[in-house]
Amino acid sequence: MTIMDDLLRIAKPLGDCVRIQEGPLVSVRDAKHIRDHIEPIVRTAVFGDTREKSLAQWLVRALALELGAIPGSIHDFYIARGSGHTPEHFTVPAMNLRALPFHAARAVFRAAVESHSCAFIFEIARSEMGYTDQRPSEYTSAILGAAIAEGYQGPVFIQGDHFQVSASRYVQDPQKELGALKDLIKESIVAGFFNIDIDASTLVDLIKETIAEQQNINFTLSAELSAFVRMAEPENVTIS
16 A cells, blocks of 8 residues: 555544645645544544554644644743733743643634634643654644634644753763654654743752752753754744
């Protein structure tokens, strides 16, 4: 079977409401029908075999883009907020939806549509990815699938929360641990995580005498990882 054959099979629950052409290229014919039938595609993106998951994840993201649910960076909004160019009567919640993210995010998007809101963040930590066996692309599929299901249009802020340096693994092999974290950053950016929380605070050494000495590894690695994020971010996107 070709990739196109498998993609058409995975998209079968959507019927004629979506057109998939060689490329592959996706176009939407009936947005409401897609909203009503996106859940089986999300289920495949989570529970399918490796090939099925990859294709379903691609399809969910392609449909989300067509329907106006766009992964984005909250950087510009934060800059505007910090410079006093936005109202100050609301906050920006950041929600770790590590369990049942599709269903939980549907509730968030439902409330957002009703209240005309778009300033909220979905996040998942490095540790949560581990114990839930949930890679970035899978998490993105669940969140974007929820946006589709609820008819949400606007930016979707997905964040890597506490991309944390493991102190124990760093002591054993610093370069291996940093390499693993950089690989996760790259994987997450490809998946649409345009907001990343770098956390090297685990390496603060309070035994040292001065604050500069205590924080040295923390701020050195934070700067290195921040520079790596800037190098890896897509064109025209400033990752927050």
